[in-house]
Amino acid sequence: MILLTFNIVNIESETKNGFHISYNDRLQITESNAQSVLRILHIHEIKASFFIEISIVEKLKNLMKAISAQGHEIAFYNKNSSGSQIEETKKWAEDFLEKQIKGIRQKEFKISENDLKLMGFNYISNIDNADILFPFKRLKRDSEITEENGISIVPESISPYSQLPYNDFIFQVLPMKYYQNMVFETLKNDDFVLVYLDSWQFTDVKKYKFKVPFYRNYNSGKKMEDKLEAFLVWINEKELATSRMKDYIF
Numbered sequence: 001m002i003l004l005t006f007n008i009v010n011i012e013s014e015t016k017n018g019f020h021i022s023y024n025d026r027l028q029i030t031e032s033n034a035q036s037v038l039r040i041l042h043i044h045e046i047k048a049s050f051f052i053e054i055s056i057v058e059k060l061k062n063l064m065k066a067i068s069a070q071g072h073e074i075a076f077y078n079k080n081s082s083g084s085q086i087e088e089t090k091k092w093a094e095d096f097l098e099k100q101i102k103g104i105r106q107k108e109f110k111i112s113e114n115d116l117k118l119m120g121f122n123y124i125s126n127i128d129n130a131d132i133l134f135p136f137k138r139l140k141r142d143s144e145i146t147e148e149n150g151i152s153i154v155p156e157s158i159s160p161y162s163q164l165p166y167n168d169f170i171f172q173v174l175p176m177k178y179y180q181n182m183v184f185e186t187l188k189n190d191d192f193v194l195v196y197l198d199s200w201q202f203t204d205v206k207k208y209k210f211k212v213p214f215y216r217n218y219n220s221g222k223k224m225e226d227k228l229e230a231f232l233v234w235i236n237e238k239e240l241a242t243s244r245m246k247d248y249i250f
Contacts, residue, residue, distance in 0.1 A: 001192040002183070002235060002242045004048040005125070007077050007105065007168070008034050008063075010056060011200035011210060019209040027056060031063050033202035036225055038066060044232040049245040051077040051105040051125070051196075054089050061096070068097050073244040075103035075125075083111055087119050102246045105196075114149045123152040123249050127167065127196060143190045145249065152249050157194040159186050168198045172219050176230050187240070192248065197228070 010026045021029075034050070041048055050067050052060060054076050067074055074097065078086060090101050102122040104111075116124060143160075146153045157166040159182045164170050166186075171179060186193050204221040205212050212220070219227060235242060 001248055002187075002240055003192055003194045003245055003248055004046065004242055005105075005194065005196040005245060006034070006037055006048060006050050007196060007198045008050055008052040008056070008060070009077060009079070009198055009200060010053070011203055013205070013210040013212050016209040016211055021208055021210075027059055029203055029208065030056070030199050031060060033199040034060075034063055035066070036202055037197075037199070037228065038070060038072075040225060040229050040232065041072070042070060044229070044236055046232055046235065046242050047071055047073075047244050048242075049073040049075055049103065051075045051103070053077045053079050054081040054086055055079065057089050057093055064093070064097065068099065073103070073246050074099070074101065075105065075245065076101060078104055078106045078109060078111065080109040083115055083119070086111065086116075090119060090121075102250075113151050113153070117149050117151040121151060123154055123245065125154045125194070125245065127156055128165075143192075154194065154245065154249065157186065157190065157192070160189045161185050166193055166195050168196055168201060169216075171195065171197055171227070171231075172201055172216070172224065176227060176234075180231070180234050183240075184238070197224075 008030060010030050015021055050072055052064070052074060057076070064074060074093070076086065076090070093101055100120070103125060104116060104121050105125040105127060107127050110126065113124060143155060143157060145155070158164065162182055164182065183193050201220055202224045203210065
């Protein structure tokens with residue numbers, strides 16, 4: 001099973017030569033990138049899970065409606081929000097969507113499993129930093145979903161053969177043929193492959209003059225869209241199963 005997920009986050013990079021991008025402009029870029037992802041998913045009839053950064057949830061009403069209307073899952077991405085902020089945003093989103101928010105993803109700033117369970121979350125999908133040295137830092141990871149304090153903990157996926165993680169950085173830089181082979185081989189060994197990408201990767205960084213490392217500029221923007229499309233075409237050609245996170249876990 002392939003669990004395809006997207007982190008909906010504003011790009012935070014500085015700009016070059018005094019070029020100014022306001023907060024609202026960054027928000028519009030994020031929404032435009034997410035709409036591009038939705039279009040590609042719709043063409044290939046694949047459902048995914050969207051983890052929206054908590055501080056921008058209430059500012060993306062139209063996007064949330066579009067995600068939900070197309071049958072995708074909406075979950076939360078906790079960047080640095082407090083427990084009370086998460087709880088308030090969860091209540092607002094559930095009232096707005098008339099659907100339960102079951103999942104949350106965290107990276108550096110983490111709320112405890114017990115507190116998240118009390119807020120009504122059913123699963124946690126924690127991720128690590130993904131930079132150019134990341135693949136060499138950890139070469140072993142448990143790939144099974146566990147349960148702690150009544151909440152499911154979904155680990156990041158890692159290839160048992162190449163030892164590469166399935167994070168946003170690896171998807172962006174690896175040749176698609178190699179990435180496809182990695183996924184195919186991993187599915188022979190593991191029950192699922194959790195893939196996650198960030199919405200900012202679909203940004204035309206040259207157009208907006210964002211300062212990003214050379215390895216993050218590579219294959220960004222339209223090239224990232226093309227790469228995602230090639231991946232989805234391959235998934236359908238190979239008749240590989242895909243699922244939203246909440247459906248697979250429960």
